[in-house]
Every structure is written in structure tokens, then in C-alpha cells.
Amino acid sequence: MSATTTSEAKGFQPRIVAFVCNWCTYTGADLAGTSRLQMASIVRIIRLPCTGRIDPLFIIKAFERGADGVIVSGCHPADCHYTAGNYHARRRFAVAREIFDFMGIDPRRITFSWVSASEGGKWAEVVNDTTARVRELGPFTAYREMAARTA
Amino acid sequence: MKALQELARKLLEDKTVSVVIGYEEGPHGVRPAFITKPDQADRLIFDPRCVHNLATFLSPRRSHLVTLGKKAVVVKGCDARAVAGLVRETQIKREDVVVIGVRCGGVTGDPMGDGKLTEKNVAPRCAVCDVREPKLADHLVGELPPAPPTPKGPDMVAKLDAMTPEERWAFWQKELERCVRCHACREVCPMCFCERCIADKSMPQWIESSAHPRANLSWQMTRVLHMAGRCVGCGECVRACPANIPLGLILKKVAAVVEERYGYRVSDDPSVPAPIGTYRLDDKQEFIL
């Protein structure tokens, strides 16, 4: 918690959670790291087998627990390790995104991307874009205040 | 009405089914009826007060009805979509239910009212009705009544769409604040057929069971996402809600999204695949980087 206080003193550091698939984006993010690409260091990565395993509820849960932004990323179409997980995920997220928006959650807080194992550069871009966008939107105070109001 | 009663009597007499689920006049207005004996068939009625979606009673989750044996069910055109939905999602077998379709001229939201349809009391779903003659029916009864009046009032979904995210947030916060997490919306829903709902799972506790703003939002968002391409728009959840939360708006929105993106309109043809759970290689992905 004390880390938050110090970082807030230095300006707003968004909390961003990334749900990524094991086969493409996670490996891509690894490549970005080993290639020593410059990117924001505030993204917490959660690795899952496939974007098909990423339930929109994960995104809700991340916001519930204080995230300011969320990234969901996996294999490009036709590249899914499980053949079609990303196609299913694509439909699900397309709908989820519009419903989040309808309930008042700014869709700019959520990034969806396809990042392959060889696209370390693209991962760095996704992270930097998202960080900049969320930083501009500011902390997700509305959700956090709502989440804390438990009476 | 006579035709409906005759048909029910026949189905029971020749043992095609062991129960006919229809509507009857109760002490306080119209209510669902479970007719098991041929001589009770003359209790069956159909009029604009018959708002209940009886397809709900076909769901295998209702253990006290499963034991009744083979069922015939009286459906309006809109309710037939729920029967189709249950077949589509392999909850029931089409041949295990006899579908009695009634030609419908719209229903009021109030089974205890006087049954006179007006712009004010006509059920919201009747405004978009295009199935006044159920297609899925094994038997079709009744004359086609005149079309119902069109409900008046602003298009709330369009109104919400025109708002900023902050305004929409404030709107839903105010409405969802009243949710008591009784889950009546789920229990009365014909398409909420999961034996164990994610909201009832506690290890891990995906959705907290308390009625506080955090959990209320998570619950309603999750339910509506699970309803994508499933909701038949019958409005039973809205009718059951003890807090009068406008759940219909979210469900209408999700149906519109699914239709716009995947060309899927809730269908009374069980062979039309569900939009979520299937995919096309060229699905739009303009929102993905």
C-alpha cells in the first residue's frame, strides 16, 4: 500500500491488468522483455491458456479490485493453439464491450489486441498505448468508490 | 377457447401427454394451470391477461415438474422462442413436448387486471412482435385477434445510448442500488437453465452474494452477458423483480448488439445456431488492436 502512496506523489500511475493467452501474447510479452524494449512497467500480467478461457467476468473482477484499465490479448485469428478459442472470445468480447459501455464503463479503459509470439514490439505498443490512454482518463474513481460503498 | 380445451382434453385422454400447462382463471386473476385430468380441461383459457411465459416450466431445473411426465405447453408466439431456445441448447428434446400455439393479439403486463389492452398497459414486448402465430406449434388454436396497441413512451435504450458514460453510470447506479440480490430475475427466466449459477458459486466467490453496489453491478452485468443471444425478451424478469429495476433495457441492448453484429434475431427455429458459442472467420473485429 505504501508503494501506491509514493507513486501517487509522482503523478498518476494507473493500475492495469492484462489477461493474456499462454501461446501467443504471453510469449510475445516475454520477447518484448528479453529484447529490452521500453514500455510502461505497471501492467500486471495474468497468463491463461487461451483467450477462450477469458471470461468477461475477469474484467469486471479486475475493476472491482481497483484496476484502472484492462488488457485482453491473445493469438491472431487462425493462430489459436486450440483452433478456435480466439474466435469464440472475439464474439464474447464484442458483446461484453458494448454492454460495459451501456452500463457506463468507458470502453477506452479496456484494450483488446492480437499479439503473436513474434510481436514483442506490438506488445510494447499495446502496453504503452493503453497506459497513455488510461492515464489520460485518470483513475477509475467511480468504480472504486462504488466498490467501496458496501452499506 | 373451446378449441384449446378440446385439444387439451384429447391429448390427456389418449395419453399423448400427462399434463397440459396452460392458463386458468384463479381467485385473483389469470395464472398458470397444470391440467392432468381430461375433465379439468375446461379450466383452460386464453386472453390478454395471459402474460406468463409458460415455457419456463419446461426447464429441467424445475424438479417438481419433471416428475409430472410428458408435457404439453400453451405458448404465445414470443414464448415459443423460449421453447426453441431450450431445444437449441439441448435442455429439452423437441419430441418430449407438445407445443400448443395460441394466436395472440398482445398481452397486458398485469394478470390481475381487467384484460383490456391499452397503450399504457400493453406489455413492452408486444411492441416489436412479429410472431402472433407461433411457428413452432404442433397445434395452433384460436382466431387471430386484432394487433395490439403500440405502447407509448420514450425509447429508453436510445436515450441511454445518447448519454455520456458518466451519465449512464449514474443512471445504472441509481437503479441497481435497489437490487436486493434475491435472484428472482434468474429463477423466473426460461433461459436461465444452469443447474448451478455462477452467482451461487463460492469457491472462488466470483460474484459476492451481498446486495451492495459492487456485487449488484457484477451480477447484473454477468447475467446480461450470459443472456446474449439467449434472451427471448419475454420480460418475466422485469415482472418478477421486487425492485422494479429496468432489466429490460439491458436485455434489449444486448439483443440489439447481437443482431447488429451477428445478424441474429431471437428465433423460434431451434436449428438456427446460437450467436454466442458459434463464430464466423470474418466476424468484425474493429475494436481489436
Next chain:
Amino acid sequence: MSAKTLTQADLTSLVSDILAADKRVVAPSLVGIGPLEHIEYRPLHKAEDMVLDRGLPKRSIKEMFFPPTEVVFRWKQKKSDVAIDEIPTTFQQTVVIGALPCDAAAPGIVDRVMNWDYRDELWNGRREATTIVAMACDGGDKSCFCTAVGLGPESSKGADLLLTPVKAGYHVDVLTPKGEELVSKYSKRFGEAKSADEAKKYQEAARKKVEGNLSFDAPKMRAWLEGNFENEYWRTIALRCHGCGTCATMCPTCHCFDIVDENEGVLAGERRRNWDTCQTGKFTLHGSGHNPRHDQNARFRQRVTHKFAIYPGKFGEILCTGCGRCQRQCPGGMDLLEILGDIARMAGGAA
């Protein structure tokens, strides 16, 4: 005790006075949008929000004493020790205005179980902080049966003051020391009683209206329920029941709750109690997978038996005030009046 008069304008001023004194006023007021607009008991922001002419609020008064969710305590883990934060059990002084007699009577009935083998501090704290100004009912609709459970549209049970609509505003019966206190504190708002006869007429007419809806002999009904647990009647009682529990949610006397823990991270959390209902399968589901109340028929039998046999047996009072919400609001058309009528006939106690 004594009687007073209150004009409509004075009632509004009285509410403003109480609000100005930093007390909470709960009264029926409008919530919801468009065709879903309805009245509920809500804390008022201003006196003008009070709506007293739309009959019974959709949900009962119970949530003002027993909220749908509330924190029981908070905990924090410190190394091998756990620190417990108690929750305050004193509450803001509250005046409920316009509770209909079927709602006003309910907390007093539930008091019995909340002070039985354990004194429930949260319930009692709210009860003690609350003064109830009830409003005599005009007799409601065909779903009402308060007179069948020993109450009535004019019943003052559980009320500190009872208002009865008269031409000049309201005739006020002052019933308890709490009521006296309210009247004397805001005495300038109350006038001399002069409409007692008019009030009585209103009450008699209301009673006539509701009396025909249902009546039964309570001891005979209890005896029948106690002796007929396995009766054939129960086997098909709840075919149309969805198990949604709306009856219990709406009910002024249903008071079952679930206890849950909600963690904040791994080292802190809170224990809460949330509304629960015997109408859902999960209520009695065992860890083994066995469910002693295996279907809706068994669950509805429980609801009837608890209200009209178990509770009266334990506490001497029927756990029902006849508000009729469970019938009026049931999406499946379950009808408690019909069921009670059936049982009364079988018990030989139908009037």
C-alpha cells in the same frame, strides 16, 4: 391514550421539522423510472417526497430494521492474531411515517425471534431508534387479508401514532410513550382532536371492505398443519412456483438470513448477513448434495407451516400480517389466500 388532529400541511411541516432536527424520516416515496415507477419506503430528503395516497408500498417496511445486506463485524489478521472491529449498534433516530397497519405490526412480531435465545443487537438497535407513525388503510384490495390474522386496516399494533384520514387531514391516536414524546416535542403541529367519529367511520368501512376476503380459525389451522405434514395436499401445492422467493423478499415478517464472509485481499474482510429465503433450493442444500426439501412443493409447505404453525407454536403469534404482497407480486400466480382457505376447510375452521 390521547387523540389529536393533524392537517395535511402540518404533516408536511412535521416531516420538515423532524428532518431539520437531524433525524431520519422514512416514508413511502416514488422510485424507479417510466412504467416501472412505484412507491417504496425510503429515507426522505425532503418532506415533499412523501407519497401517502398510493396505497401499499411494493416492498414491506422490514428493510428499515433488517437491511438486505449488513455488516456484522470486520476483521483484520495481524500475524497470528485476528482483530475484530465491532459494528456500532446504535442508530440514527428515525421516524417512519405512513406505514400501513400490516407493515407497522410486523416488526413487533419478528421481535420475538430477534430476542429469543439471542438478543439481536442490530435489529433491536434499529427498533429502539425508530418511532412508527402508522396510517389507517382504506381496505386495500382483494389480496388483503389482515383481518384473517387478527389485525385489520385500522389496527394500531406496533404503531406509536395512528393516523386516520379525515376531511380535515388526519385524526391522530397517540398510542405509546414514544408517540407521546413525538407529539409533545412537535406540539405546535398537532391540533385538538375533533374527528374521532369520522375516523371511526372510515375505519369501519375499511374493515368491511377487507373482511370478506378471507377468514379462518387460527388454532384449528395450526392443529391441522401440525398433524398433516405428509398430507396429499402438499404434493402438488406449488406446481406454478418458480422458487424465486419474491414472496419472502416482499414479506414484512420473513426474516431468514445467510451469513457470508467477504475478503478484502487476504488479511482483512467482513462478515455480513444477507436476506435469504426458504423458497430457493440452495437454502437447505447439504454439502453432500442431499436436499431435505427437495422440491418447490416441500419448500412452499415450509413457508406455510412456519408462518401458521411453527412460529405461533414457539412465540404465540402468526408470522403473517395479511398484507397480501406474496399473492399480489408472485410471478407464478401462487395464492396464499386460496391455500389458507383450502386448509381452513380441511381443518373445519372456515368461517
